[in-house]
Amino acid sequence: MKLTGLRKLTEPISTNRGALALAWTWTTRTIQILLAAAYVMFGVLKLSAHALQTEVFTSTYGYSVTFMYIIGAIELVAGIGLIIGLWQPRTALISAGIIGMIMASAMLTHIRSDEGMRTSLLPLIFLLMALFVIISNSRGVERKREYI
Numbered sequence: 001m002k003l004t005g006l007r008k009l010t011e012p013i014s015t016n017r018g019a020l021a022l023a024w025t026w027t028t029r030t031i032q033i034l035l036a037a038a039y040v041m042f043g044v045l046k047l048s049a050h051a052l053q054t055e056v057f058t059s060t061y062g063y064s065v066t067f068m069y070i071i072g073a074i075e076l077v078a079g080i081g082l083i084i085g086l087w088q089p090r091t092a093l094i095s096a097g098i099i100g101m102i103m104a105s106a107m108l109t110h111i112r113s114d115e116g117m118r119t120s121l122l123p124l125i126f127l128l129m130a131l132f133v134i135i136s137n138s139r140g141v142e143r144k145r146e147y148i
Helices: 018-046 051-058 065-083 090-112 121-140
Strands: none
Touching: 018 051, 018 065, 018 090, 018 121, 051 065, 065 090, 090 121
16 A cells, blocks of 8 residues: 655655745735835825924924925835836835835934934834845846746
């Protein structure tokens, strides 16, 4: 009687590299889409001169409204770049790099304005998400994505 579906104890356990690659791709894309949605929203809030954004930028952080518009435009373009980056990995790499720099600066701004590390937690999470997208897309820039 032949047993099917069972392996011999002497056979090596193999990993399904295709399934791991597919899981990695979809995890990266999910994080990339979440970052894109967040940064499109953040950019629109800053560009629309939302009252809360204007108050925080001018009185809490001491920046000008013009600087808020510049950051808003950069965030909006980076968010759109992450969406385009679903098909063009190099664009995602650049956009995530820009978001990473903005989030590192945001963390420093929170700390400098004596708000402490507690308010820097959200920028830290976004920074880590951007770094994940950078690492994932830097592996895929030279080779074409196999899974759509």
